[in-house]
Amino acid sequence: MSVKPAGRPDKPTLGSLQRSRSADVRGQVFLGLLLLAVTLAIGMVFAVLLSVIADGADVLSSRLWGFLSNPSSSDPVKAGVVQGIRGSLLIAAIVSVVAFPIGIGAAVYLEEYADGGPVTRTVEIAVRNLAGVPSIVYGLFGLAVFVNTLRGITGGSSVISGGLTLSLLVLPIVIITASEAIRAVPSSLSDGAYGLGATQWEVIRTQTLPSAMPGILTGSVLSIARALGEAAPLLVVGAAAFYTTGFQGFLDQFQGAFTALPMNVANFAKLPADQWAGHAAAASVVVLVVVFFINLVAIVARARITKRLGR
Amino acid sequence: MNETRVIETNRGDRDDEQLPSSAVNSVFTTRGLTVYYGDFRAVGDVDLDIAEGEITAFIGPSGCGKSTILRCFNRMNDLIDSARVEGSLLYHDIDLYDDAVDPVAVRRRIGMVFQKPNPFPKSIFDNVAYGPRISGIRGSMDELVETSLRGAGLWDEVKDRLDKSALGLSGGQQQRLCIARAIAVSPDVLLMDEPCSALDPIATGIIEELMGEMKKDYTILIVTHNMQQAARVSDRTAFFTAEADEATGQRRGKLVEYDDTSVIFSNPADERTEAYITGRFG
Numbered sequence A: 001m002s003v004k005p006a007g008r009p010d011k012p013t014l015g016s017l018q019r020s021r022s023a024d025v026r027g028q029v030f031l032g033l034l035l036l037a038v039t040l041a042i043g044m045v046f047a048v049l050l051s052v053i054a055d056g057a058d059v060l061s062s063r064l065w066g067f068l069s070n071p072s073s074s075d076p077v078k079a080g081v082v083q084g085i086r087g088s089l090l091i092a093a094i095v096s097v098v099a100f101p102i103g104i105g106a107a108v109y110l111e112e113y114a115d116g117g118p119v120t121r122t123v124e125i126a127v128r129n130l131a132g133v134p135s136i137v138y139g140l141f142g143l144a145v146f147v148n149t150l151r152g153i154t155g156g157s158s159v160i161s162g163g164l165t166l167s168l169l170v171l172p173i174v175i176i177t178a179s180e181a182i183r184a185v186p187s188s189l190s191d192g193a194y195g196l197g198a199t200q201w202e203v204i205r206t207q208t209l210p211s212a213m214p215g216i217l218t219g220s221v222l223s224i225a226r227a228l229g230e231a232a233p234l235l236v237v238g239a240a241a242f243y244t245t246g247f248q249g250f251l252d253q254f255q256g257a258f259t260a261l262p263m264n265v266a267n268f269a270k271l272p273a274d275q276w277a278g279h280a281a282a283a284s285v286v287v288l289v290v291v292f293f294i295n296l297v298a299i300v301a302r303a304r305i306t307k308r309l310g311r
Numbered sequence B: 001m002n003e004t005r006v007i008e009t010n011r012g013d014r015d016d017e018q019l020p021s022s023a024v025n026s027v028f029t030t031r032g033l034t035v036y037y038g039d040f041r042a043v044g045d046v047d048l049d050i051a052e053g054e055i056t057a058f059i060g061p062s063g064c065g066k067s068t069i070l071r072c073f074n075r076m077n078d079l080i081d082s083a084r085v086e087g088s089l090l091y092h093d094i095d096l097y098d099d100a101v102d103p104v105a106v107r108r109r110i111g112m113v114f115q116k117p118n119p120f121p122k123s124i125f126d127n128v129a130y131g132p133r134i135s136g137i138r139g140s141m142d143e144l145v146e147t148s149l150r151g152a153g154l155w156d157e158v159k160d161r162l163d164k165s166a167l168g169l170s171g172g173q174q175q176r177l178c179i180a181r182a183i184a185v186s187p188d189v190l191l192m193d194e195p196c197s198a199l200d201p202i203a204t205g206i207i208e209e210l211m212g213e214m215k216k217d218y219t220i221l222i223v224t225h226n227m228q229q230a231a232r233v234s235d236r237t238a239f240f241t242a243e244a245d246e247a248t249g250q251r252r253g254k255l256v257e258y259d260d261t262s263v264i265f266s267n268p269a270d271e272r273t274e275a276y277i278t279g280r281f282g
């Protein structure tokens, strides 16, 4: 029992317990600044959304189906983004198949198996720095390796090359977010499983990964969204501005000419504004909707996993 | 966390030492058991003979190494990279820290209940069935789950909600679920590290009663800060303390006295034990 040096405080009066408005000025100012920041952030997002939708409204309302289902064309009334949608969806698929398993696997290794020594730490720092490398640099790497060196497999400037390049681009993000999700799993869970005689692999499979899955999913979806928004690396890898969709064999779908929605946006934006006014904005809206749906799928998956975990 | 990392053992000069005759029906026999975290000698020179079918309590002030010693018995210390175990620890006649011993197999026989209830984020049923499933038992678990839950005195409270999440249980129920989970693999020994410290007196009473019954089937080692609990439930009590080392000034844990609980609480041999159990400690 320690005795307060100042002795027993004075008897409380009502005044001493009343809230005084002036006292917490700093707190109120701080709260005001926070509100301002939130308002500005949300306001800017809405401004971007609204302006894109307003600009694209003309094209989307007058010929929505044609815009979605037609290939590229030099005629503004016929031009559509079906090739871009196809390219973007294929890229999303390639990123999911390539970057997710590799990234999540690397994260599991770094968090659960690596010894935490200098080599591990160097790798971790390298991964963090790779996440900040400009996307165009990945594009140059993709051009050198996937388009040129591995031409025999990728077919050169193809959706495979583009998808692999973007997989590399998002790999550090997948590794970092998955690592953080794995690190956030309480050690009491793995201790409990080890205590019952589980092997390390069983602990990872039955405890660590399921508990980390919601976080891993969030990171993975963020990385897909990032991949779907990139135009620069695809430009370097050789995504086509225009190409005519001829009769394509199955392999051509993957190894032939390709484009993606951000490329459509960029190309439309370069065309004379008098006839091509709303096309870039309309294509942007399509990108947003695609990303929105991928998000939705992830949110539903996340909710189901969380529910199964009983949280 | 490297499961395959070999913990060095240093039994050298003790190998030829004669074990006391009381070790015949001992589940565990430790001689000179010492644990280091890196260079820090957390607790050392612990000699214990844990008798079969008894409850042994570890008591002592915070930081004296009770949990550290307890974690040696199922090799949970292997999971802490900096931990190093020296001395000898025999489980029946087997050296637990022999290179050939697989810690996973050890933990299937020597279960553990932790200080904080740590049910898995799964259904109540799946929590209990977890251990049997990973030990390769296939087929219907219904009976095993029921017996284990009955063994932990939880069956009547949860029998209608076996498929509900274990996280929806109260703290006391969660701890009994963890006990059910531990006994579902039919262990030989149960290690309990302050199993009641997060529970109210009623839940604590239920678990103490349970331990009295489980004694028939398992040897139990329990760490507790609750002197009455040690006196109520245990047959033998080990009192640990931590004393500053003259050379380094670090506080290092040691075993002070180990005897029948009645002796420790009524007529301890060491004055430090007496000071601690009468509440006159530091």
Ligand SMILES: Nc1ncnc2c1ncn2[C@@H]1O[C@H](COP(=O)(O)OP(=O)(O)OP(=O)(O)O)[C@@H](O)[C@H]1O
Residues within 6 Å of the ligand: B037, B042, B060, B061, B062, B063, B064, B065, B066, B067, B068, B069, B080, B082, B253
């Ligand atoms: N993982 C660890 N790494 C380094 N030092 C540790 C680790 N765990 C425990 N220690 C140290 O070892 C000593 C013994 O700790 P231990 O947890 O075994 O004490 P305890 O008797 O169980 O205490 P309490 O009653 O508070 O649980 C303490 O000095 C503690 O700081």
Ligand SMILES: [Mg+2]
Residues within 6 Å of the ligand: B066, B067, B068, B193, B223
């Ligand atoms: Mg402890």
